[in-house]
Amino acid sequence: MTEKSISTNNLTDNNDCLRVTSEINTCNDIKHWSNFSQWIHCMCVITFDLNIGQALEFVYPPQFVPSETETANICYMAFPDSNSGCMGDTKFHIRLRRIHKESHNGNLKKIFHSYNSDCISALRVDESHYWGFVYFRQKRDANLPRGYFQKSFILVTHLPFCNLFYNIVDQLAPKYFENGNSIIEEACDQINRLWPALQAGVSLDLQLFDNIYKINIPTISGKKCSTGGQKTDTIGKTSLNAFSTKILNSVNELELYQCLCFTLENLYTLWELVLIAEPIVIVGTSPADCSHMVHSLVSLIAPIEYCAEARPYFTIHDSEFKEFTRECGKTPPPVILGVTNPFFIKLLKDWPHILRLVDNQVKTFKF
Structure with missing residues (x-):
C-alpha cells in the first residue's frame, strides 16, 4: 500500500513537472514567433466536413489558434456562398472582429504602437480586428463523397496590406495544395527568421522561398527613415540571381x-x-x-x-x-x-x- 502511494505521488510530481515544463515551452514558443507576429498572426486551412460543414483543419503556428468565435467566423467566410458557383481558384479578403484577450507578447503592443505613430492612417495596425486573405479552391473530384474538392488557405493578419498579402497568398496557396502543410510551416519559419522588423519609411526586402518583395511603407511626414530595418541574413550569402524580385509600389492599393x-x-x-x-x-x-x-x-x-x-x-x-x-x-x-x-x-x-x-x-x- 505504501509503495503504491509513493509511486502515485511520484507520478503526480512528474505530471506537475511536465505541465510546468510545457507551459514554459509554450511561452518560449510564443516569444520565438515575435518577429513573425509583427507581420502575420497565423495561417489557416479550412476544409469542408460532411458532418459539420466548414471546419478548421490546420493552423500554424499552433500557439496562435483563433478563439472559438473567431474560428467560426473564419470558417464561414472562407468559402463563397453556394449560390456563387465559384469553380477553380478564387481570391478574396475578409475582415473580422477580434475577440479581446490578454496579449501573449507585451512587446508586440509596443512595436505596433511605435509603427502606428509613424505610418499613414490607412496602413495602421488595428488590434481590434483581423484581416484574412483567402485562396479558395473548388474542383470536381469523383473520388470524394460530394463530388467536389473544396478547401481554403487563409493568411490572418492585423495589417491591411492587401496588395502585399494577395501576392503572398498567390505564391503560397498553390504550393500548399501541391505539397501540404509542410509548405506553411516552412513559410512561417522563413518569415520569422528572414523578414525585417515592421517599420515605416524604410525600404524593406521580404524574402519568401525564391521571391523577394520590395516594399516601402509610407510615413505620415512622407520622409524616409535614416536607419534601415533589414536583417543581415535576409539575402546575405545567396546570389540575387537565385531570386525573382517583385517591386510593390504600394502595400495596400489594388487596381x-x-x-x-x-x-x-x-x-x-x-x-x-x-x-x-x-x-x-x-x-x-x-x-x-x-x-x-x-x-x-x-x-x-x-x-x-x-x-x-x-x-x-x-x-x-x-x-x-x-x-x-x-x-x-x-x-x-x-x-x-x-x-x-x-x-x-x-x-x-x-x-x-x-x-x-x-x-x-x-x-x-x-x-
Missing part, C-alpha cells in the same frame, strides 16, 4: 479602375457617401468582386481615414449579423457590406445605398 470603371458617372456621389460614412451594401456574384469593390470604395477618400466599419465579404453566419442588419435597431449602421447571398437583397431592401454587381459590373444601383 481601382478595374472595379470602378463601370460606374464612373457615379464616382463623385460614391466618394461623398464614403466620406460621410453612409451605409452601403455591395451585392455581388462572388466574394472576389465584393471584397475588391468594398476596398476600392474605402480607397476613394484616401489619404483621409475611413472611420466607419467596412466588411469586404459578409455572410449570414457572421457573429455580428444582427448588429449590422438592424435586427437590434431601426437605423442602418455606418458600414459598407460586401455580400453575395440573395437573401440580403430582401433583408436590406430599405438600406439607402445599394450597388448590385453582375460579372464584375454595376448592373443596378440606388443612392
Whole structure:
C-alpha cells in the first residue's frame, strides 16, 4: 500500500513537472514567433466536413489558434456562398472582429504602437480586428463523397496590406495544395527568421522561398527613415540571381479602375457617401468582386481615414449579423457590406445605398 502511494505521488510530481515544463515551452514558443507576429498572426486551412460543414483543419503556428468565435467566423467566410458557383481558384479578403484577450507578447503592443505613430492612417495596425486573405479552391473530384474538392488557405493578419498579402497568398496557396502543410510551416519559419522588423519609411526586402518583395511603407511626414530595418541574413550569402524580385509600389492599393470603371458617372456621389460614412451594401456574384469593390470604395477618400466599419465579404453566419442588419435597431449602421447571398437583397431592401454587381459590373444601383 505504501509503495503504491509513493509511486502515485511520484507520478503526480512528474505530471506537475511536465505541465510546468510545457507551459514554459509554450511561452518560449510564443516569444520565438515575435518577429513573425509583427507581420502575420497565423495561417489557416479550412476544409469542408460532411458532418459539420466548414471546419478548421490546420493552423500554424499552433500557439496562435483563433478563439472559438473567431474560428467560426473564419470558417464561414472562407468559402463563397453556394449560390456563387465559384469553380477553380478564387481570391478574396475578409475582415473580422477580434475577440479581446490578454496579449501573449507585451512587446508586440509596443512595436505596433511605435509603427502606428509613424505610418499613414490607412496602413495602421488595428488590434481590434483581423484581416484574412483567402485562396479558395473548388474542383470536381469523383473520388470524394460530394463530388467536389473544396478547401481554403487563409493568411490572418492585423495589417491591411492587401496588395502585399494577395501576392503572398498567390505564391503560397498553390504550393500548399501541391505539397501540404509542410509548405506553411516552412513559410512561417522563413518569415520569422528572414523578414525585417515592421517599420515605416524604410525600404524593406521580404524574402519568401525564391521571391523577394520590395516594399516601402509610407510615413505620415512622407520622409524616409535614416536607419534601415533589414536583417543581415535576409539575402546575405545567396546570389540575387537565385531570386525573382517583385517591386510593390504600394502595400495596400489594388487596381481601382478595374472595379470602378463601370460606374464612373457615379464616382463623385460614391466618394461623398464614403466620406460621410453612409451605409452601403455591395451585392455581388462572388466574394472576389465584393471584397475588391468594398476596398476600392474605402480607397476613394484616401489619404483621409475611413472611420466607419467596412466588411469586404459578409455572410449570414457572421457573429455580428444582427448588429449590422438592424435586427437590434431601426437605423442602418455606418458600414459598407460586401455580400453575395440573395437573401440580403430582401433583408436590406430599405438600406439607402445599394450597388448590385453582375460579372464584375454595376448592373443596378440606388443612392
